[in-house]
Amino acid sequence: MNVLFVHNNFPAQFRHVARALAAKPGVRVAAIGSSTARASSAVALVKYSLNDADVSATHPFARRFDLECRRAEEVLYALSSFAASNFVPDVIVAHCGWGETLPLRAIFPKSRLLVYCEFYYGRQGRDVGFDPEFPATGADGEVALHLKNAASLLALTECDGAIAPTRWQRSTFPAVFQDRIVVQHEGVDVGVVKPCSDASLSLPSGRILTRADEVLTFAARNLEPLRGYHSFMRALPWIMAARPNAEVLIIGGDGTSYGAPPPPGQTWQSIFWSEVAERVDTSRVHFLGHLAYRDYLRALQISSAHVYLTYPFVLSWSLIEAMSAGCVVVASDTAPVREVIEDGRNGLLVPFFEISGIADRVIAALADRERHSALGSNARQTVLDRFDLERICLPSMLALIQGKQAQPALAVRPHAEAV
Numbered sequence: 001m002n003v004l005f006v007h008n009n010f011p012a013q014f015r016h017v018a019r020a021l022a023a024k025p026g027v028r029v030a031a032i033g034s035s036t037a038r039a040s041s042a043v044a045l046v047k048y049s050l051n052d053a054d055v056s057a058t059h060p061f062a063r064r065f066d067l068e069c070r071r072a073e074e075v076l077y078a079l080s081s082f083a084a085s086n087f088v089p090d091v092i093v094a095h096c097g098w099g100e101t102l103p104l105r106a107i108f109p110k111s112r113l114l115v116y117c118e119f120y121y122g123r124q125g126r127d128v129g130f131d132p133e134f135p136a137t138g139a140d141g142e143v144a145l146h147l148k149n150a151a152s153l154l155a156l157t158e159c160d161g162a163i164a165p166t167r168w169q170r171s172t173f174p175a176v177f178q179d180r181i182v183v184q185h186e187g188v189d190v191g192v193v194k195p196c197s198d199a200s201l202s203l204p205s206g207r208i209l210t211r212a213d214e215v216l217t218f219a220a221r222n223l224e225p226l227r228g229y230h231s232f233m234r235a236l237p238w239i240m241a242a243r244p245n246a247e248v249l250i251i252g253g254d255g256t257s258y259g260a261p262p263p264p265g266q267t268w269q270s271i272f273w274s275e276v277a278e279r280v281d282t283s284r285v286h287f288l289g290h291l292a293y294r295d296y297l298r299a300l301q302i303s304s305a306h307v308y309l310t311y312p313f314v315l316s317w318s319l320i321e322a323m324s325a326g327c328v329v330v331a332s333d334t335a336p337v338r339e340v341i342e343d344g345r346n347g348l349l350v351p352f353f354e355i356s357g358i359a360d361r362v363i364a365a366l367a368d369r370e371r372h373s374a375l376g377s378n379a380r381q382t383v384l385d386r387f388d389l390e391r392i393c394l395p396s397m398l399a400l401i402q403g404k405q406a407q408p409a410l411a412v413r414p415h416a417e418a419v
Contacts, residue, residue, distance in 0.1 A: 002028045002087060003401060004111070006075065006094035006101070010037040010045065013116060013165070013186050014093060016389055017397045018043055030087060032078045032100070034071075046081060048074035061144050068099025068151050076103040083107055091401055096155035096162075105158055114401065115159045117181055119314050120172040121148045127226055127259055127313045131353075134225060134260055163400065166315050168336045184400060187393025188317075188324045188383055192297070195326035195380065199301035201249075203286055209247060209302055214366055216243075217303040217327070219251040219296070219318045223269040226259040227252075227316070228309020228332055231352060233272040237279040238359035243366050248285045249299050258313065300325035305365040305372075309352055310334055320387050323347070323379035328372045330361045340386075346378035 003021050005014045010033035022029040022042035030044040031037065039045035050071055055063045082089075089111045094101045096115040104113060123129060123142045136142060156162060156173075162181040164170035170181045200210045209215055216239065220227035229252075240246060254269040262268045269287070291299065300306065306327035308319045315336040322329055323340070329347040331337045341347035348365065350357040365372045387393060398404075 001026060001091070001402070002030070002089045004082070004087075004089035004092045004108075005029070005031040005043075006033075006092065006104070007031070007116075008034040008037065008071070008095070008098050008100060010039060011043075013095070013118075016186060016189075016394055017093075017401065020394055020398060021401070028087070030082060030089070032075055044087070046078040048078050050074055060140070061147050064144070064148055065099070065150050069102070072099045072102035075100045076107065079103060079107040091403075093401060094155070096152045096159075099151045101155040101159075102151065112161075112403070113159045114161045114163060115152075115155045117152065117156070117162050117164045117170065117173060119169055120152060120174070121145050122172060125312060126172065127311050130311045131225060133230070161400070163397075166336060166339055168312075168339050169314060182400060184396050185320075185387055185393055186317075186397070187389030188320050188387050189389045190324050190384055190387075191390070193300075193321050193324040195376075196298075196301040199298050201295060201298040201302055204288075209249075211302050211304075213302065213304075214243060214246045214369075215249060215299075215302050215304045216246050216362060216366065217249045217251070217299055217306045217322075219299070219306075219308075219322070220257075220316070221252060222255045222257045223250065223252045223267075223272075224256055224259055225268060226257075226311045226313060228307075228311075228352060229268060230272045231309055231332075231355060231358060232307050233276050234355045235359040235362065236285070237276050238356065239362050239366075240280045240284065242359075242363045244281075246284065246304075246366055249288055249303075250286065251288050251291055251296060251299060253290050259311075297321075297325065300327055303327045304369055305330060305362050307358070307362060308332070308337070309358075310336065311352070312336060315339070320383060324383040324387070326376040326380045328365050328369075328376045329379060330358065330365060340382065341379075345375070346382045347375055 005018055007014055010031045011018050018029055021027050031039055032046050035047055035049055037047055053070055055066045058066045089108055091112045092104055093114045097118055123145060128145055129136045156177050163184050164181045165185045167183050170178055170183055200208050202208050218232050223229040254267040262271060300322050306322045307330050309332040312335045331341050331347055331349055332352040333349040334352055341349060343349040348361045350361050
């Protein structure tokens, strides 16, 4: 069996299943990704380069699709190299969001195509139109946002099956496709991401923190509004005044992963830090940047309370990992979070914009860690029951790829006559 993964940042969501497939006798695994992709020796990875392109002459509505077509062209060349080497995939698993699926049928019309459906952009109430501090940009902006879905829609019309990691993420796609998208999360390695009573973390200053310390954690790929960094920072003065011994660990970069970029020459990290820096004990606030994974896990393992905030958007791996590590999570009461956290049972929910509410719930969790410890235990159990990589998620994902689990048939499959 030959399996081809296509993801600009491979392995990304496919890292566990690609590794498992590569270890199976008789299975050959290949991948296509951009210059940032990486793979083990067991996966034949072909990288493509996407040079900066001047799209100023392209209509503003079509500029993203222009870039996606340029990416598709690079993927086409990579596909041709596989075809020339007589590697014909039985199954192709591809993320549908960046245009990489556009040439797949042209080169391998008989391969079974599964697309990974991460998110469908909406004009209101998701990553756009949710936060009044960052309003939508009018009708032009709404049209441009809607057109960001073009590649995903084209992929859905000709794939053989589709996968979404959560029910809410599936629900963002048009109703005509939703009952044809299987919900299957990638899973968490609960044997690695787990509570550890003797965990410790060394700060850049050399100070070592343990579970005996009062530690508040916040983590995001980048510190930006979409992941609630501004709400968290605005709650900090209240929290730190009430908890004079709390050490605050903030994990994440100062770039922009999602949403609008900051004003030129600034970062969201610095903008919102400058709002509160004069009202907090800065010696107890530690910006740790991007941590090595081992150190990131140690930060979660020593956490007394962990804050996770997000717009209605893609659910972060960091939330499931924090729950798996047994953290007491204070999270935004937004749709993707409600799918995994039940308020008062396995975490605490609070309105995204309610700064005093965020502060009050964090303060309560830090003030009585023993009473709140059951929330962390229940969070861990939720992950064991629903997101255990080896026992639940990986077997299901392998079954989908190997065709051992039925995929709902798509009504529109224009490639069928060519097969």
